[in-house]
Amino acid sequence: MSNIHLVGFERARDAVAVEVEHKLDMLLPREGGVEARIFEAMRYAVFAGGKRFRPFLACESARLFGVRDESALRVAAAVECVHTYSLVHDDLPCMDDDDLRRGQPTVHKQFDEATAVLAGDALLTFAFEILVHDATHEDQRIRCELIRKLARASGGQGMVGGQMIDLLSEGQEIDMVAITRLQRLKTGALIAFACEAGAVLGRASSEARMALTAYAHDMGLAYQITDDLLDAEGSAGEVGKATGKDEAAGKATFVSVLGVERARAQARMLSDQAIQHLDLFDEKADLLRQAARFVVSRRS
Amino acid sequence: MSNIHLVGFERARDAVAVEVEHKLDMLLPREGGVEARIFEAMRYAVFAGGKRFRPFLACESARLFGVRDESALRVAAAVECVHTYSLVHDDLPCMDDDDLRRGQPTVHKQFDEATAVLAGDALLTFAFEILVHDATHEDQRIRCELIRKLARASGGQGMVGGQMIDLLSEGQEIDMVAITRLQRLKTGALIAFACEAGAVLGRASSEARMALTAYAHDMGLAYQITDDLLDAEGSAGEVGKATGKDEAAGKATFVSVLGVERARAQARMLSDQAIQHLDLFDEKADLLRQAARFVVSRRS
Numbered sequence: 001m002s003n004i005h006l007v008g009f010e011r012a013r014d015a016v017a018v019e020v021e022h023k024l025d026m027l028l029p030r031e032g033g034v035e036a037r038i039f040e041a042m043r044y045a046v047f048a049g050g051k052r053f054r055p056f057l058a059c060e061s062a063r064l065f066g067v068r069d070e071s072a073l074r075v076a077a078a079v080e081c082v083h084t085y086s087l088v089h090d091d092l093p094c095m096d097d098d099d100l101r102r103g104q105p106t107v108h109k110q111f112d113e114a115t116a117v118l119a120g121d122a123l124l125t126f127a128f129e130i131l132v133h134d135a136t137h138e139d140q141r142i143r144c145e146l147i148r149k150l151a152r153a154s155g156g157q158g159m160v161g162g163q164m165i166d167l168l169s170e171g172q173e174i175d176m177v178a179i180t181r182l183q184r185l186k187t188g189a190l191i192a193f194a195c196e197a198g199a200v201l202g203r204a205s206s207e208a209r210m211a212l213t214a215y216a217h218d219m220g221l222a223y224q225i226t227d228d229l230l231d232a233e234g235s236a237g238e239v240g241k242a243t244g245k246d247e248a249a250g251k252a253t254f255v256s257v258l259g260v261e262r263a264r265a266q267a268r269m270l271s272d273q274a275i276q277h278l279d280l281f282d283e284k285a286d287l288l289r290q291a292a293r294f295v296v297s298r299r300s
Numbered sequence: 301m302s303n304i305h306l307v308g309f310e311r312a313r314d315a316v317a318v319e320v321e322h323k324l325d326m327l328l329p330r331e332g333g334v335e336a337r338i339f340e341a342m343r344y345a346v347f348a349g350g351k352r353f354r355p356f357l358a359c360e361s362a363r364l365f366g367v368r369d370e371s372a373l374r375v376a377a378a379v380e381c382v383h384t385y386s387l388v389h390d391d392l393p394c395m396d397d398d399d400l401r402r403g404q405p406t407v408h409k410q411f412d413e414a415t416a417v418l419a420g421d422a423l424l425t426f427a428f429e430i431l432v433h434d435a436t437h438e439d440q441r442i443r444c445e446l447i448r449k450l451a452r453a454s455g456g457q458g459m460v461g462g463q464m465i466d467l468l469s470e471g472q473e474i475d476m477v478a479i480t481r482l483q484r485l486k487t488g489a490l491i492a493f494a495c496e497a498g499a500v501l502g503r504a505s506s507e508a509r510m511a512l513t514a515y516a517h518d519m520g521l522a523y524q525i526t527d528d529l530l531d532a533e534g535s536a537g538e539v540g541k542a543t544g545k546d547e548a549a550g551k552a553t554f555v556s557v558l559g560v561e562r563a564r565a566q567a568r569m570l571s572d573q574a575i576q577h578l579d580l581f582d583e584k585a586d587l588l589r590q591a592a593r594f595v596v597s598r599r600s
Contacts, residue, residue, distance in 0.1 A: 029456055034478070035485075038456045038464040089421060094413035113394035114467050117417065118460050121389060121424065125455035128428050132447045140440035147432045147447060155425035156329055156338045160418050164338040167414050178334070185335075 009290035016059045017052035020080060023073045027130060041111045041119035042126070045084050049102040053291075054079045057194040060288050061212055064281055065202020074136045075146065075197045078127040082154050083190060085123035088116050090163065096249075124154070137201060145200050153193040162186025166251070174252035183224045183254075184217065191223070192216040195288075211277045215288065218274035223295040225267040228253035229260065230300065271296045309590035316359045317352035320380060323373045327430060341411045341419035342426070345384050349402040353523075353591075354379045357494040360588050361512055364581055365502020374436045375446065375497045378427040382454050383490060385423035388416050390463065396549075424454070437501060445500050453493040462486025466551070474552035483524045483554075484517065491523070492516035511577050515588065518574035523595040525567040528553035529560065530600065571596045 024046055029039050055076035062072035091098040091106040092113060099109050108116035130136065131146050152158055162185030169182060195216035199209040231246050232255045246253045254263045274292040278285045324346055329339050355376030362372035391398040391406040392413060399409050408416035430436065431446050452458055462485030469482060495516035499509040531546050532555045546553045554563045574592040578585045 031457075033461075033465075033481075034468060035456070035461040035464040037468065038461055042456060085421075089417055092414075092417065094408075094417060114392075115464070117389055117392065117394060118456075118464055118467075120421070121385075122456035122460045124421065124424060125451050125460065128447060129451035129455060132444050132451065140444045144432050144440045144443055147428060151425050151429035151432065155429060156335070156342060156418075156422035157331075160422045160425065161333075161335040161338055164335040164415070164418055165333075167418075168334060168337065181333075 009287055009294050012060075012287050013051060013053065013056040013291075016056045016076070017050075019069075020052055020055040020059075020073055020076045021047065023077045024080065027074075027077055028126070037111065037115060038118055038122055041107055041115045042123055044110060045088050045107050045119055045123065046080065048104050050080075050084075052076075052080060054083055054191060054194040056291070057191065057216070057288070058197050060285075060291070061195045061198025062201050064198060064208075064284050064288075065204050067198060067201040070135060071137050071201050072198065074130055074133070075201065076194075078130040078146075078150065079190065079194045079197070081123045081127040081130065082150065082159075085120040085127075086154075086159055086163070086190075088120040088123070092116060095163075095167070127154075142200060142203070146197060149193055149196065149200065153189040158185055158189035159187075162189070169252050171250040172252065174257065176257055179252055179254060179257055180221065183221060187224055188217055188220040191220040207280065211280055215274045215277040215292070218270045218277065219292045219295060222267045222270035222274065222292065225254040225263050225270070226296050226298065228255045229263055229267070230298075231255075232260065267296045309587055309594050312360075312587050313351060313353065313356040313591075316356045316376070317350075319369075320352055320355040320359075320373055320376045321347065323377045324380065327374075327377055328426070337411065337415060338418055338422055341407055341415045342423055344410055345388050345407050345419055345423065346380065348404050350380075350384075352376075352380060354383055354491060354494040356591070357491065357516070357588070358497050360585075360591070361495045361498025362501050364498060364508075364584050364588075365504050367498060367501040370435060371437055371501050372498065374430055374433070375501065376494075378430040378446075378450065379490065379494045379497070381423045381427040381430065382450065382459075385420040385427075386454075386459060386463070386490075388420040388423070392416060395463075395467070427454075442500060442503070446497060449493055449496065449500065453489040458485055458489035459487075462489070469552050471550040472552065474557065476557055479552055479554060479557055480521065483521060487524055488517055488520040491520040507580065511580055515574045515577040515592070518570045518577065519592045519595060522567045522570035522574065522592065525554040525563050525570070526596050526598065528555045529563055529567070530598075531555075532560065567596045 028043055028046065030043070031039055058076040058079055059072045062075070087101065088107045090096050091101060092108055098106050100106060106116070107119055111119070127150065128147060131150060132143055136146070137143050154160065162182055165182045166186055169178070192213050195212040196209055199212050228246065231253065247256070254266070258266060271292045275289050278289055328343055328346065331339055358376040358379055359372045362375070387401065388407045390396050391401060392408055398406050400406060406416070407419055411419070427450065428447060431450060432443055436446070437443050454460065462482055465482045466486055492513050495512040496509055499512050528546065531553065547556070554566070558566060571592045575589050578589055
């Protein structure tokens with residue numbers, strides 16, 4: 001694996017991060033009323049850092065089909081709002097009870113629990129407000145399709161369902177099939193939406209859409225397995241949050257199910273498979289290929 | 301005020317309740333996977349009773365414009381999902397900390413806090429999934445308009461913003477202007493959406509839309525003032541939840557700001573004003589007129 005490629009990927013990802021953060025700054029309300037605190041908390045959560053990996057996926061998949069930047073960035077911003085809301089609620093004392101995220105106080109620590117609940121609610125709602133706006137795409141059909149897919153990916157039959165399974169799995173014996181399903185819902189569904197959204201915006205063939213969805217699922221799992229490996233092995237300094245936390249919480253992970261060596265092999269296999277799904281695309285998909293290599297080689 | 305009218309209104313409202321509950325039962329997922337608990341909690345929250353006043357408003361406003369039942373009921377179901385999610389999150393220990401709602405354990409008591417957070421999240425998401433579906437309206441433009449308006453009414457610039465103000469107002473001196481704005485956002489925005497949605501579905505004139513929105517705002521405020529009066533005066537048995545709670549929590553209400561007599565007069569004035577906004581509609585709007593009378597005369 002060439003490090004030059006990874007530098008290209010990281011540079012591209014960081015460039016998307018700058019653009020999507022600018023877009024989010026333009027879009028997120030900033031008001032001076034009594035309720036200003038809700039907008040402050042939304043902005044605090046959204047601008048607390050993060051690699052903006054989902055926005056990168058949305059923008060890169062859109063680029064394959066020549067989608068204009070404004071459309072891609074709006075979808076990327078909506079996906080990041082949903083991702084951020086899920087982190088804010090996930091960090092709550094009644095959920096994962098995390099005081100820090102990326103080295104900063106979590107929203108309920110910086111503000112308070114009630115504000116964190118409301119800021120998460122408002123970010124989720126705002127994602128749909130972004131998507132439904134004319135500026136996302138001139139064709140209402142496309143906007144409706146994006147909204148339908150985002151709702152499905154995020155709700156009880158997607159991300160929230162995965163979070164439910166995750167909570168119910170604490171301290172339970174769980175096998176490879178079950179943990180794969182958990183992760184496909186909890187993190188995979190939104191990653192798949194990010195990848196497919198570009199194809200929806202670009203009115204791509206169903207073949208192209210399916211290829212991107214398949215890519216997203218394999219790459220997303222490879223990402224999650226690597227997360228589990230980093231949690232099991234990494235030091236707190238490298239990962240930027242407390243590690244070994246999964247084990248302490250009695251959480252089943254790919255590492256607890258497969259062991260370190262098989263987990264690592266599985267992640268590499270999924271990364272290769274993800275790249276193969278992109279065979280029908282030309283070199284325009286190279287950054288997505290690099291992304292799939294990156295997720296299994298990253299150190300944080 | 302004729303009681304015969306109110307009997308007509310209550311009968312009509314209860315008939316809508318039966319229909320919208322049937323629709324919600326058809327729509328809400330019911331799955332047997334590990335995550336079944338999330339769907340159980342969503343259903344527990346939605347089917348915990350309630351007068352279904354917002355669904356009634358959506359269906360009656362739709363009837364003014366000859367909208368077919370399926371469309372009206374889907375919008376009514378979506379509104380009820382958003383209303384229910386707001387109650388589930390509002391009842392959480394970090395918010396109003398209520399153990400009972402309508403005499404039943406609240407969702408976090410019946411399940412647990414994490415499940416209540418997730419069930420609320422999933423209900424909010426599901427509202428958009430309902431609206432975006434083809435069956436809501438054949439024209440994507442209409443669906444997009446409904447989604448845009450629901451997102452605006454529910455988010456940080458609507459209901460959630462109102463909840464934020466409500467939390468920040470505890471123990472604060474607050475005047476009539478401030479409490480009116482609080483309630484317009486916290487409860488008024490979703491009630492206004494319910495009323496306007498029928499006009500959107502029926503492609504009504506902007507005059508008709510504005511009349512329904514004005515009706516909704518006055519009627520919604522009259523409803524809230526009456527709620528405050530019932531809380532201040534009622535007994536726990538009549539209202540079905542703990543009363544006098546607002547005062548105990550140091551919450552500013554219309555009663556604490558205006559006093560009982562002026563609050564009662566204000567509610568009646570708003571009810572009359574709401575009815576006047578309906579002057580451009582014929583007798584098809586009679587049930588909406590009765591609803592405006594009912595909200596200030598109800599005993600629970």
